[in-house]
Amino acid sequence: MIDIKDRWALVTGSSRGIGMRVAKALAEKGCKLILHSRKLEGTRDVLEEIKSMGNEVYAVEAELDSPTEVSRLIEEVKEITNDHLDILYNNAAIMTTYQPIFEPTVEEYTKSFMVNTIVPAKLCDAFLPGMIERNWGRVVNVTSGIADQPQLMPYSCSKAALDRYVRDTVATLDGTNVLMNLMDPDWLRTDLGGSDAPNDPDSVLPGALVPVLLEKEKGSGTLYLAQDYAVKTA
Ligand SMILES: NC(=O)c1ccc[n+]([C@@H]2O[C@H](COP(=O)([O-])OP(=O)(O)OC[C@H]3O[C@@H](n4cnc5c(N)ncnc54)[C@H](OP(=O)(O)O)[C@@H]3O)[C@@H](O)[C@H]2O)c1
Known part of the structure; x- marks a missing residue:
C-alpha cells in the first residue's frame, strides 16, 4: 500500500453516497481534497468535516x-492544484428510472452518456x-456490474462505454506510475441504489x-470489486 499523504484528489459527486465516503477516506489518508457536487451547498457539511x-x-x-460547467470545473481544479492533480476519482453518475424496455428517450440516453461517460472521459x-508527465497518478472510474436489466438501458450502456474508455486507454499508461482502473461498488442503499439494495453504503470501504x-x-485496467474487501458481519 502506498503513501498518498499530501496528494491532490478530486472526487466527483462527493456530496453523498459513495463519493462522500471516498472523499473522507482519502482525507483520512492525508490527501488534499477537492469536493464536487452540483451546488456548493451539497458538499458544505463534508467540507467542514x-x-x-x-x-x-x-x-x-x-x-x-x-x-460549459464541465470546462469551468476543469479550469478551477487546475487553478486550485496549480495544475497538479494526483488522484482523479470519477464517481458522479445518474441513473434513469426503471421503465419498460424500448421506451427510453433520446434525452435520457444523451444525458446518461454525458454525465456517466463523456464527463469522466473528458x-x-x-x-x-499532467500525471504522465510527472509519472504519478491514480485514476478510478466507478462502473457498475449491472447486467440483464434492459429497463435501465441508458445507464448500463453509458457504464459499458466508460469501461471501454478505460480498456482502450490503459495501454498508453504501460510502464508508468499512472494507474487507471475501474471500481464496482455492487448494489448499495444510496440515493441512486435505492432502499432495496442489499449492501450498506459503508461497505464500499475499504475496497473503494x-x-x-x-x-x-499492479498496473492498470483491472476491475476492482469493493465488496471483495468489505468486512462481513454475521
Ligand atoms: N449505489 C449503487 O448501488 C451503485 C451500484 C453500482 C454503481 N454505482 C455507481 O457509484 C457511483 C456513485 O453512486 P451513488 O450510489 O453514491 O450515487 P448518489 O448517492 O445518488 O450520489 C450521486 C452523486 O453524484 C452527483 N451527481 C449526480 N448527478 C449529477 C450531475 N448531473 N452533475 C453533477 N453531479 C451529479 C451528486 O451530486 P448532488 O448531490 O449535487 O446531486 C452526488 O454527489 C455512480 O457512478 C454509480 O453509478 C452505484
Missing part, C-alpha cells in the same frame, strides 16, 4: 450535464497528460480505496 481533520480542502460546483483527458493505493507494479 474534512477541514476539521486538518486537511486542505476545497469545494467546486458543476452540473455535469453542461459542457476529466481523464484533462488530467492524465484499493485502486488508489496500488503499487505501480
